[in-house]
Amino acid sequence: MDLLVVGGGPAGLATALHAARAGLEATVWEQRAGTIDKACGEGLMPGVVAGLTALGVHPPGYDLRGIRYVAGAHRADADFRAGPGRGVRRTVLHAALREAVLAAGVRVEPRAVRRVEQDEDGVVVDGTRARHLLAADGLHSPIRRALGLHRPRRAHRRHGLRRHYVFTPWSDHVEVHWARDAEAYVTPVSDDLVGVAVLTADRRPYDDHLAAFLELQERLAGAGTATPARGAGPLRQDASARTAGRVLLVGDAAGYVDALTGEGIALALAQASAAVRAVINGDLAAYEREWRRLTRRYRWLTHALLGATRVPPLRAALVPAAQRLPWLFSATVDVLARPPGT
16 A cells, blocks of 8 residues: 555545545545534635645535624625635535545545554554555644654643534625634535634633624524534644654644634645655655645744734734725735645
């Protein structure tokens, strides 16, 4: 086997799909059965839609025209310049990727990883040998930890919470509502379903956070809930490197800053392609360099925004500034809408 992929989320499935298209023999191990859900904003930027289309993956959803920031009476809109994005349920995205992977002849097996060993010729995972192991096992990657690549971080621990409401979307924009201690991301994912994800460092129940967004709470009053509140975090995860011998980390497992800019799936797709190229070229060191290039914009911008929003006066001024400087807000959204590295 050329490539064993551990983790059957979008990062792992995209990697397996790239590998199959390159003529590599790949197998995916995922310990969870069926379609996998996760607490995320579910808004795909135009660059992600284009990347999925290139892979032959077309998940149905709700077309998105842009991003809107909301804080009290202040509003700032920025439309995508490169075509629409798409709101897609995480389960729908996962099912579409899994279908494409199976159609490409990749095996997906319900297995967990207990032991990883390496030698000059490859890796041995629980007795199964492969030339390379690609770990796409998520934010809290056990393989990252087992290889000694995890860097603990305790300061500024942010978490995400998400719930879906049975409600006709009132906008074709992703709305980001700003409160003192949290942001709420409203993403239409179908004609009758809206996802509301909350990002915050304050650990409280979902409904307590929603109460801080009065306009949003009033709009959703009486709407039925389609899913329970689902959480994820801490979001910030650091890795000392993306490779260790013949093992490569991809997606959230490779390190993550925050979901503030909504680039998680875009980064996963870009890293999947880069990892497969490194394997084909026999130059795993190139993947570390490419990872840094692909994630540079995301890391710099997300760090800058997080730093600013931790200062209450700067946080309060963010949406009014975006409203007064629409050209700057539009340019920022345009940058985020592009594929990583472009």
